[in-house]
Amino acid sequence: MPRTAVTFIHETDSIVPSLVFLPPEKEERFFIRIFLRSGKMDLALGNPMASRKSLHELFPVTGPLVAPQQVHGTSVVKAAPGNAIPERPKADGVLISDPGVEGSLRFADCFPVVMASAVPSPWIAILHSGYKGTVLDITGKTCESLFRKEGADPSRTWAWIGPGIGKKHYFRKMGEEWTTEGLRSFFPGCSRIEGENAFFDLGGEIRQRLLAGGLKEDNICSIPLCTFHNNDVCYSYRNGDRENRLFLLAWLR
Template identity: 30%
Template sequence: MKLIPWSCFDEIEAYTTCAYDENHQPMNMSYHGDDDALVLKNRQALAQLLNTDLNHMVATFQKHTTNFIEVTANDGGRGMLSREDAFDNYDAMYTRDPELWLWTFHADCCPVLLYCRDQKIVAAIHSGWKGTVGEIVGKVTKHLIENEHCDCQHIYAYIGPSIDQRNFEAKDDIIDLVKQMSFDTSSFYTKKEDGAYLLNSKGLIKKQLELLGVPQTNITISPYCTIENNDLFFSYRKEKTNHRNITLIKLKQPQK
């Protein structure tokens, strides 16, 4: 199993899973419309690779909302054996508890990870176009600043593998919502000759972070596009697949 790391600081670990193993077998991580036993096997293999178990991992049942939730070590294992016990209707999680892996599923949508270094908080966010226009990343970040006392100068962000602007065609229904966001978005879409637009979703997410005071130097944007790099990632737009990659993060146990 291949993992693409976000190398930020030694006190966290973060990766994106790749779509296929060395034998080109799909490493789907989502129970959505697939063989549940195979998905569970893939999840167990991932846990073993990361020297942990499924009781130290947690997932939500994502529904393109802007809802988020704080989770703790007591929530470990939720959403791992099935979707029935996952936190329903949440698209982001954060925790202060070490050794708890937070998952976010994606196949073109933007996975976003946050690390608040001063407060030792990690977050995993699913930002599809609905979450992006709803400013889920900004909402989570603002909550961490205002309610968890995170200093914006010490927040680090990773915008993971997702669809790039050159491949993200959107029509007026989406662009009309983009225009209603809380900041000037005109530089984040360009109109094509056929009347459709190319939308810079990663840029819209980055702007949400910057407007809350997160330094540009603290924001890492993955160079991978899930449409173009579909040898590495599942792409819903290209393949209409139910398969999903995950991007995940944990805070390490402090060294004694």
């Protein structure tokens, strides 16, 4: 029986455990996985090409790899040969609209945000949304670009959020400029103050930005893993992982 909802599978029986993001239609056209803590990812030390090479036996390379230099901004580059390694354009998102080029991003507490659709033709957008990227609204700005300029249909778009650091573990000092900006701009219920610290629900805020961008609630899937708390499965910068990164890899078939 075909699926009718956006979902994911946690594959733990592989030498490289991963989360497989599954769209409800034309699943065979999409490859979207985030590779979790493992010996192979440990050895890659967050290097995108080393991470990709370590996966080649399991998932043969389908084309050049786009792996932008992530700068906690809102720029999104297209998955095109001119943006592929050895080029490393500064960006925090990759838009994949054609087969033959792979897109990738890396994470260790910041949130992966994936959007995809089969309409008007298959496409995938992968985003890196940490605290600053969430405050700057990389998700909302990408929605605006996709739906107003690229002709995508928000009602037929699916999204996945996470895994990233949970709201119980992400906090910033009160009085800092970026803290103040987050308290000002986040949706109600996505921040709280405890003493000298402000806690932020990044995943919840990203969901609100997707809804504001036009996505349907039922088309958004939040991954129930906290990178800080589930540090046996994920890498977490705040929990001591200074170099290793989760590796998000996507392409169209």
